[in-house]
Amino acid sequence: MKKILFVVGSWREKSFNRQLAKKAEALLQGKAEVKYLDYAALPFVNQDKEAPEQAEVARVRAEIAAADGVWIFTPEYNFSYPGHVKNLLDWLSRPVIPMDYATPTCINGKPVALSGAGGKAATAQCRAKLTELLTFIKADVLPEQTGIALQPECWTTDVLLLTDEDTQHLAAEAEAFLKKLNA
Numbered sequence: 001m002k003k004i005l006f007v008v009g010s011w012r013e014k015s016f017n018r019q020l021a022k023k024a025e026a027l028l029q030g031k032a033e034v035k036y037l038d039y040a041a042l043p044f045v046n047q048d049k050e051a052p053e054q055a056e057v058a059r060v061r062a063e064i065a066a067a068d069g070v071w072i073f074t075p076e077y078n079f080s081y082p083g084h085v086k087n088l089l090d091w092l093s094r095p096v097i098p099m100d101y102a103t104p105t106c107i108n109g110k111p112v113a114l115s116g117a118g119g120k121a122a123t124a125q126c127r128a129k130l131t132e133l134l135t136f137i138k139a140d141v142l143p144e145q146t147g148i149a150l151q152p153e154c155w156t157t158d159v160l161l162l163t164d165e166d167t168q169h170l171a172a173e174a175e176a177f178l179k180k181l182n183a
């Protein structure tokens with residue numbers, strides 16, 4: 001079975017995006033091995049601290065390298081992606097050996113799927129900008145994406161509600177990702 005590493009772009013305890021990831025995990029049950037990336041202890045990128053590779057950076061990079069694919073579930077922050085997601089991707093984009101731009105990074109060619117739950121625009125800007133960034137750092141971004149416009153009740157209950165159409169989109173994305181990984 002292929003290994004898919006889930007990255008949740010929100011550290012909020014009752015995160016809708018984490019709930020969305022759980023729904024995707026259920027869809028993948030028996031079809032892929034799902035693991036969640038813990039990247040909360042990553043330091044901020046600092047070029048003075050790139051070498052020697054810090055233990056936490058090495059651990060996160062190794063988890064990315066070991067995965068067949070990465071699926072990011074993230075909220076939109078101010079028309080873009082959260083800063084900690086950018087920090088993670090900045091670390092993944094850098095060479096392990098300083099100035100060695102010939103050896104591929106752990107994110108190079110990695111299949112990446114994107115989904116997000118947010119306001120009325122369903123994280124469209126966040127996903128568009130993340131697609132641009134991931135393409136720049138040579139990840140292989142899945143064109144099928146799921147954007148969830150949170151229903152008003154979600155905010156009072158803290159429970160993610162999906163319409164049938166939302167669930168169909170998520171299932172179609174999961175199938176497209178599996179197809180790509182198993183191709």
Ligand SMILES: Cc1cc2nc3c(=O)[nH]c(=O)nc-3n(C[C@H](O)[C@H](O)[C@H](O)COP(=O)(O)O)c2cc1C
Pocket residue numbers: 010011012014015016017018074075076077078079080117118119120121122123150
């Ligand atoms: C700093 C900040 C900026 C935000 N900007 C946007 C935005 O531009 N578009 C949007 O849809 N939601 C925006 N939101 C709202 C979050 O996307 C929304 O609360 C989302 O549900 C959070 O996801 P989570 O439940 O997984 O944490 C913003 C929230 C924060 C904290």
